[in-house]
Every structure is written in structure tokens, then in C-alpha cells.
Amino acid sequence: MDKSAQKILIVGGGIAGLTAAVALRQIGREVEVVELNPQWSVYGVGIIQQGNALRALDRIGLAEKCIAAGHPMGGVRFYDLQGTFLFEVPQPPIAGPHYPPGNGLTRSRLHAILQDAVRQSGATIRLGLTVATLAQSESEVSVTFSDGSFASYDLVVGADGLKSLVRRLVFGSEYQPTYVGQVCWRCNVPRLPDVTTGWLFDGGPHGKAGFIPLAPDLMYILLVETPPPGPPPRFPRECLPAAYRERLAPFGGPVALVRDRYITDESEVIYRPFETLLLPSPWYRGRVLLIGDAAHAMTAHVAQGAAMAIEDAIVLAEELESGDPLPQALDRFMQRRYERCKALVEISSQLSQWERDQTPDADVEGLTRRSFEIAATPI
Ligand SMILES: Cc1cc2nc3c(=O)[nH]c(=O)nc-3n(C[C@H](O)[C@H](O)[C@H](O)COP(=O)(O)OP(=O)(O)OC[C@H]3O[C@@H](n4cnc5c(N)ncnc54)[C@H](O)[C@@H]3O)c2cc1C
CATH class of the missing domain: 3.30.9.30 (D-Amino Acid Oxidase; Chain A, domain 2)
Structure with missing residues (x-):
């Protein structure tokens, strides 16, 4: 096994960070999560989990819990202003025959499922904390935290969302959400x-x-x-x-x-x-990698932002488990993630643009179907 990414710091205890913590613990890595919000609460109403999100969560044993806590969904029905039915875009059951095509659940329930799984995984969780500085050598990342404490890691995963501090510290201020x-x-x-x-x-x-x-x-x-x-x-x-x-x-x-x-x-x-953001590939510098909204954020038009964050976490664990040296593992991570996330960022932006411009004859049905096709392809 490659020993170069044994001790891992995850910055951000949201959907991407918590999924990554569970997946990385399952392959035996030492994981620490720092989360800025001392309450570790989540803001928002509900979330749609498309079939690819369920498929990815199934790999770490959490899909069934989400379905039990939510409501199954089977596609999207379109209506006019007065509520007259127009058409339906069905969704393929891509997570397998025993799962619905999609699932809706409250953000607080999803958060609770992920938090419980992280606690049970044995990861260390530190709340009300963030990173202050990150300095890398070839063999480690030295981190000072906002409380003045200090530690070194083999890999730092920035999962700190749209306004990512890790992105700013490592990639500079050039990349901002729009x-x-x-x-x-x-x-x-x-x-x-x-x-x-x-x-x-x-x-x-x-x-x-x-x-x-x-x-x-x-x-x-x-x-x-x-x-x-x-x-x-x-x-x-x-x-x-x-x-x-x-x-x-x-x-x-x-x-x-x-x-x-x-x-x-x-x-x-x-x-x-x-807001939207697509960080150019690669999403890592040396031993610091960005995942989730920190690297790619999209409008909610095809409800794939959280799904992509979850897939990032699963793919990262799979690539680290391969045992190859870290640079190769991160390179393969990018090969599996960049084009897929880019396509969904672009589809979401196109749907948003059509709505903003009130484009006549916009092929909303076709593009929605396309997003389902992309989601269905294996990761
Ligand atoms: C209106 C709307 C509707 C959406 N609906 C859907 C949907 O139905 N389906 C779907 O798949 N996606 C949806 N999304 C997208 C989805 O919410 C995001 O893609 C997803 O939350 C990204 O997860 P994340 O973990 O990368 O970031 P976040 O969920 O933002 O989590 C980041 C975490 O990092 C913490 N943090 C921030 N800064 C720091 C720091 N400096 N140090 C430590 N911790 C920090 C935060 O407190 C938070 O806990 C929607 C988005 C919007 C805006």
C-alpha cells in the first residue's frame, strides 16, 4: 500500500467533506475533519439526490439510510403557469433495480446521516476551527489552525464549499464564484x-x-x-x-x-x-486537493452539485486505495472527475441562460435528458 497519503486532513464538514471522511476511513486512512461552524448545522430546505448520488452513497453503505429518511422520486414533470401538465422526463434507475431513480430529503436529515457515519468511522472531528496557513514540502503539508495549533498531514482535502479558503490559500484569489x-x-x-x-x-x-x-x-x-x-x-x-x-x-x-x-x-x-465556478484542471497542488463546490459549483437546474461532491469523495478513496503513489492517484482522480463535472456545470449554466433570456424553443427537455445520461455513465 502507498504510505504517502495515510494521514489526511479534511477542511469542511459539509456533504463533500463528510462523505470523504467516511470513504477514507473505510480504506483505513487516519482522518481529521475541521469544520468552521461550531454548531455543525446545515442551512437549507431539501436536496434532490439523483440516481448517481444514490449509486455513489451505496458504495459506502449510506444510500438505504437516505432513502429511508426521504421520499423516492422518479423523474421530472413539467407544467405551465396555470398548472396544466406539459410533459415528463423520466429518470433511469441508475443506482440499480433495488433503488428508486432519485430521492428527495431534507438537508438536515442528510447531514445527520453523514455526521453519524463520520462519528462511527472513528475520524477525528474538530468544530469551530479552520486552517490559518498551509505550507507544503514534497513529503507533507504543515498546517497551522485558527486556534494556533499545528500539525502535519500527508494530504489536505479542501471541502470547504463555494467560498473555499483552501482554494484561496493554495490557488490564489483568481478563482471566485460568479x-x-x-x-x-x-x-x-x-x-x-x-x-x-x-x-x-x-x-x-x-x-x-x-x-x-x-x-x-x-x-x-x-x-x-x-x-x-x-x-x-x-x-x-x-x-x-x-x-x-x-x-x-x-x-x-x-x-x-x-x-x-x-x-x-x-x-x-x-x-x-x-453562483457557479469551474476551477481549471487539476484541482490539486502538490498534496492539497479541492473537492465539491470548492472546485466546481453549479446552479441547481439539474440538481447535481451535491451528487458531484459525493462522487468526488468516493473516487478519491478509490484512487488512494489503488496503492499507487499520490501524484498518480490524484492525476487519475482528475481524469475521472474533470470532464464529467464540467459537462454538468455547463448544462446547468445553459438551462439558466435560457431561462434568463426567455429563449424561444429552448430544448429544456433534451438538455435535461442529457444530464440524466451523463449522470448514468459509470464513474
Ligand atoms: C438553491 C440550491 C439548491 C440546490 N439543490 C441541490 C440538489 O437538489 N441536489 C444537489 O445534488 N445539489 C444541489 N445544490 C448544490 C449543493 O448544495 C452543493 O453542491 C453541495 O452543498 C456542495 O457540498 P460541499 O460539501 O462541497 O459544500 P458545502 O455543502 O457548502 O459544505 C462546505 C462546508 O465547509 C464548511 N466551511 C466553509 N468554510 C470553511 C473553512 N474555512 N474552514 C472549515 N470549514 C469551512 C461549511 O461550514 C460547510 O459545512 C443546490 C444548491 C443551491 C444553491
Whole structure:
């Protein structure tokens, strides 16, 4: 076995970092996770796990837990502004016959599943901490932490998300996420009985609304909106429910029903701009590697950001397990990850662009199908 990546530091205890911690512990590596957020909580409503995310989680034994905690999904149904059904893009069951094509679950449940698995794996977790400096030699990375402590590692994995500090420390400030000109509104509400998979409502210039099932009793209602050009508008937190209802006002059918019945002034509405980033290959320098949103972030149009983060973690563990020296393992990691992530970043950006420009005859169905095909190819 290659001994050059035995002791591994993971910076960031989100989806990428936690999956990597479990996968790397399963191949016998010594793993330490540092997470900036002292509460280790997660912000957001729910997440769609496409079949490729389930397939990757299956390799570390966590897919079934996610399905048990969520709601199965089988494709995407498209409707017009008033709720008239247009077409459905079915999803292949790519994780295998015993798994649904996709799964929706709350972010907090996914986080709890990953956190439990990391605790059980024997990884060390340090909360409320980040890196202050990283210095590499040929044989190790020397790290000072924000509390003044110090340690050396064989490999540092930057899994610290869109605004990655590790990316800035190692790759410089040149690579920053770009706001694409769209924002997303979401709110958890009781599930309508008919909503058994993703529903999207094309509101033309009013944006795209949708429902995503998350559990037998829960779904979220979303709106992807294109605000006027300029930076994303900001709202005080207490104004979000009213602003969300106002933006959903042009929609009829089930969207109007959910808006009027369930988005109340007390509702927790999550509002996020869409940002994108694709770090050129390779995503490593020496013994520091970036994974997840730190390396590639995409809009949510094909719901593949977290799936790519999970796949990164699984592929990294597979390549390190091969026993080859670290440079070869990281090189092969890039060969397996770059083009795949790039294709999905580009598809997401294209779908976002079509919505922003209100492109007539945009082939949304074709591109959505293409994203499913890419997701289905083996990693
Ligand atoms: C509106 C919206 C909807 C989405 N829906 C989906 C979906 O349905 N399906 C899907 O697959 N993807 C979806 N995504 C994308 C998905 O959320 C991300 O791709 C995914 O969260 C990336 O995981 P990550 O671990 O790389 O980053 P994060 O989830 O951002 O985790 C990063 C972690 O690092 C920590 N951290 C940050 N800085 C530091 C630091 N300096 N030191 C230590 N720790 C640090 C953070 O606290 C956090 O815990 C969506 C994104 C958006 C914006």
C-alpha cells in the first residue's frame, strides 16, 4: 500500500467533506475533519439526490439510510403557469433495480446521516476551527489552525464549499464564484398527496416554480427567479415570506394553493443566489486537493452539485486505495472527475441562460435528458 497519503486532513464538514471522511476511513486512512461552524448545522430546505448520488452513497453503505429518511422520486414533470401538465422526463434507475431513480430529503436529515457515519468511522472531528496557513514540502503539508495549533498531514482535502479558503490559500484569489443572475426561493411545506416526484411550473418571465417531495409528510416549494440586472437583491429575513408570496402571485393551480395556504409570515423561507465556478484542471497542488463546490459549483437546474461532491469523495478513496503513489492517484482522480463535472456545470449554466433570456424553443427537455445520461455513465 502507498504510505504517502495515510494521514489526511479534511477542511469542511459539509456533504463533500463528510462523505470523504467516511470513504477514507473505510480504506483505513487516519482522518481529521475541521469544520468552521461550531454548531455543525446545515442551512437549507431539501436536496434532490439523483440516481448517481444514490449509486455513489451505496458504495459506502449510506444510500438505504437516505432513502429511508426521504421520499423516492422518479423523474421530472413539467407544467405551465396555470398548472396544466406539459410533459415528463423520466429518470433511469441508475443506482440499480433495488433503488428508486432519485430521492428527495431534507438537508438536515442528510447531514445527520453523514455526521453519524463520520462519528462511527472513528475520524477525528474538530468544530469551530479552520486552517490559518498551509505550507507544503514534497513529503507533507504543515498546517497551522485558527486556534494556533499545528500539525502535519500527508494530504489536505479542501471541502470547504463555494467560498473555499483552501482554494484561496493554495490557488490564489483568481478563482471566485460568479453570480449567474438568478436567485432561488424555497420553503418546506406539507406534501400534496399527488406530488410523488419533482414538478416544475414554467412561469415564463415570472420564473420557474416547483415542488420537490422530501418525506411522506413534507415537500418544498421553489421559485427560480431572474431579478433585474445587477447584484442579487437583498431582503431582511422577516420580509422573505411576503416577498416570496408576491413573486408566486402570477402562478395558478397547485402553486397558488400552496402559496396561499402554507407560505405564512412565520414560514422559514430560504433565499439564495445561484453562483457557479469551474476551477481549471487539476484541482490539486502538490498534496492539497479541492473537492465539491470548492472546485466546481453549479446552479441547481439539474440538481447535481451535491451528487458531484459525493462522487468526488468516493473516487478519491478509490484512487488512494489503488496503492499507487499520490501524484498518480490524484492525476487519475482528475481524469475521472474533470470532464464529467464540467459537462454538468455547463448544462446547468445553459438551462439558466435560457431561462434568463426567455429563449424561444429552448430544448429544456433534451438538455435535461442529457444530464440524466451523463449522470448514468459509470464513474
Ligand atoms: C438553491 C440550491 C439548491 C440546490 N439543490 C441541490 C440538489 O437538489 N441536489 C444537489 O445534488 N445539489 C444541489 N445544490 C448544490 C449543493 O448544495 C452543493 O453542491 C453541495 O452543498 C456542495 O457540498 P460541499 O460539501 O462541497 O459544500 P458545502 O455543502 O457548502 O459544505 C462546505 C462546508 O465547509 C464548511 N466551511 C466553509 N468554510 C470553511 C473553512 N474555512 N474552514 C472549515 N470549514 C469551512 C461549511 O461550514 C460547510 O459545512 C443546490 C444548491 C443551491 C444553491
